[in-house]
Amino acid sequence: MVGLSACGSSDSPGSESGGSGSGSKTVTLVAHDSWAVSKNVIAAFEKQSGYKVRVLEDGDAGQAVNKAILTKDNPQGDVFFGVDNTLLSRALDNDLFQSYEPKGADKIEARYRADQDKHRVTPIDTGDICVNYDKAYFSEHKLAPPTSYDDLIKPAYKNLLVTENASTSSPGLGFLLGTAAKYGDDGWEGYWKKLKANGVKVVDGWEQAYNEEFSGSAGGKKAKADRPLVVSYASSPPAEVIYADPKPTTAPTGVAAGTCFRQVEYAGLLSNAKNAEGGKALLDFLLTKTFQDDMPLNMFVYPVVEGAQVPEEFTKYGPQAKDPETMDPAKIADNRDDWVKSWTSLVLK
Numbered sequence: 001m002v003g004l005s006a007c008g009s010s011d012s013p014g015s016e017s018g019g020s021g022s023g024s025k026t027v028t029l030v031a032h033d034s035w036a037v038s039k040n041v042i043a044a045f046e047k048q049s050g051y052k053v054r055v056l057e058d059g060d061a062g063q064a065v066n067k068a069i070l071t072k073d074n075p076q077g078d079v080f081f082g083v084d085n086t087l088l089s090r091a092l093d094n095d096l097f098q099s100y101e102p103k104g105a106d107k108i109e110a111r112y113r114a115d116q117d118k119h120r121v122t123p124i125d126t127g128d129i130c131v132n133y134d135k136a137y138f139s140e141h142k143l144a145p146p147t148s149y150d151d152l153i154k155p156a157y158k159n160l161l162v163t164e165n166a167s168t169s170s171p172g173l174g175f176l177l178g179t180a181a182k183y184g185d186d187g188w189e190g191y192w193k194k195l196k197a198n199g200v201k202v203v204d205g206w207e208q209a210y211n212e213e214f215s216g217s218a219g220g221k222k223a224k225a226d227r228p229l230v231v232s233y234a235s236s237p238p239a240e241v242i243y244a245d246p247k248p249t250t251a252p253t254g255v256a257a258g259t260c261f262r263q264v265e266y267a268g269l270l271s272n273a274k275n276a277e278g279g280k281a282l283l284d285f286l287l288t289k290t291f292q293d294d295m296p297l298n299m300f301v302y303p304v305v306e307g308a309q310v311p312e313e314f315t316k317y318g319p320q321a322k323d324p325e326t327m328d329p330a331k332i333a334d335n336r337d338d339w340v341k342s343w344t345s346l347v348l349k
Contacts, residue, residue, distance in 0.1 A: 027278030028054040028077030030068060030270075032061040032170075033207060035081060036298040041290055049281045060205035061170035061265075062087065069094045072271055078279035081124065081267040081286070086173045088114060088121065088266065089333030097121055097268030100280055104287035104305065112264050112304045114329065121266035124286050125301035128234035128321040129174035130260040131161070132253050134216030137228035146229065148258035149182050152195060159199035161229040162213040165348075167340050169205045170263070175231045176343055177332065178261030181325040188339075189346060196347050201227060210236070216253040218243065234260060235300040238317040242297065251317040260321035265301065 029035075035057060042053055054077070058064040061082045068080050072094065083091045091097065092115065101119040112123040131152065133145040146152055152161055164172030180188040203209050211219030214230035218240065237251035244252075267286055269279045285291055292308035295301060302310060302320060 024275045024278065025051055026054055027051045027079070027275050027282050028056060029282060030056045030058055030064065030075070030077040030080045032064045032082040033057045033059060033205075034061075034299055037291070038294050038298060041294045044290060045282070045285045049278075049285070051278045051281060053282070060164075060168060060207070062168045062173060063205070065091055065096075068270070069096055072096055075270040075272050075274075078270060078273040078275045079267055079282050080270055081265070082170075083121065083266050083268070084170050084174075085114070085262075085264045085266075085329055086170055086177055086332060086336070088329060089336070091268075092120060093333075095271055098271045098273070098276075100269045100283060102280070102283040102287050104284065107287065107305045107307070109304055109306055114264070114266065121268040122283060122287065123304045124265050124267050125295055125299065126262065126264045126304055127301040128260040128324050129171045129178065129231065129263050130234045130321060130324075131175075131256040132210075132214070132216065132230050132232040132236050133256060134214070134220075134228035135252055135254055137215055145254060146256045146259070148256065149179060149191070150258075151256070152200075152229070152259070153191065153198050155198070157198065157229065159201075160227060161195075161199070161231075162201040162203060162209050162227040163231040164206055164209050165202055165204050166343050171206050171209075171231050171233070172202075173336070173340065174261045174263050175259075176339060177327055177336075178259065178325040180335070180339060181261070181327045185335075189342060192343065192346055200347075202347060206232065216240070229256075233300065233318075234321055235296075235302070235314060235318040238311075238313040239300050241317050242313055255318070255321075257321060260324040262321070262324040262326050264304070 056076055058067055065083050065087050097120040099119050102122055108123050115121050138145045146157055163175055166172040166176040179191050183191045209230050210217050210232050212223050213225050213227045214220040215225045215228045234255050237253045240253050241251050273279045292303040292305045296311050
């Protein structure tokens, strides 16, 4: 479901509709549902730039990217945030973005940069897609939590894992790519056959998987969820601590360190943006220390700009994976659609 939220006013001076346009003082950001930023941070941008920010949250990242491609000739906004390395080639091949290198791009850590020749996208954050586990469940059942992909297909973990649909969800696709990186072109399908036989459950997106199906999340506890394993992020345990009241001394969830895939999220100026100048100003802002320092405890991702601060809660409860699976973007581009098609036939039918 598409929701529209405003960071600041959606009213544009001189515009009854408040929409973006040439000369408009409103800039519209299209993002996935996990977009979040502190009000004072957006207020600082609005004061400094003179633009008001509208945010259109358009579903899970996979859904948001697909919709942005379908509407590229008459886009819903000016800047798109949330296309990641698993979907980047699809966005670039469909000419979703126009070239723009934001101020401060030279401060982005080199390992996260992409599309260096054309500057159609800008890295904004990074994180690790990993299986999370409910510590209480495994303690109560006197069962060691899984630590690897191999563990997930063992009988001890039958009917315990929920993951997201690889065709509609970026963490679901990241988990699929992690298994492809781990087991290779000839081995990943065999792995998924075993995972399906071991009772993996597939739902559309992260919100449903984590907040409704996963017994270790605050939402899952309320819903009496029965899946103690979920595909989520290495930074999810800090979120469980920070949002808990009272705060626990240790995170109630953990990460299976051998199931991680490194994700990088990008933003770009949409090809037919009606307010390109406002979009450029917003992209500049996303690389400032103000935004990069604010981002971890709002979206639970890591900054990509040198010198940005990583909160203590991250290093204590959700450190980055030491040896995550990775995949060359060219290999993702060459294989992703075929892999998702095969995965869909294998797992969902």
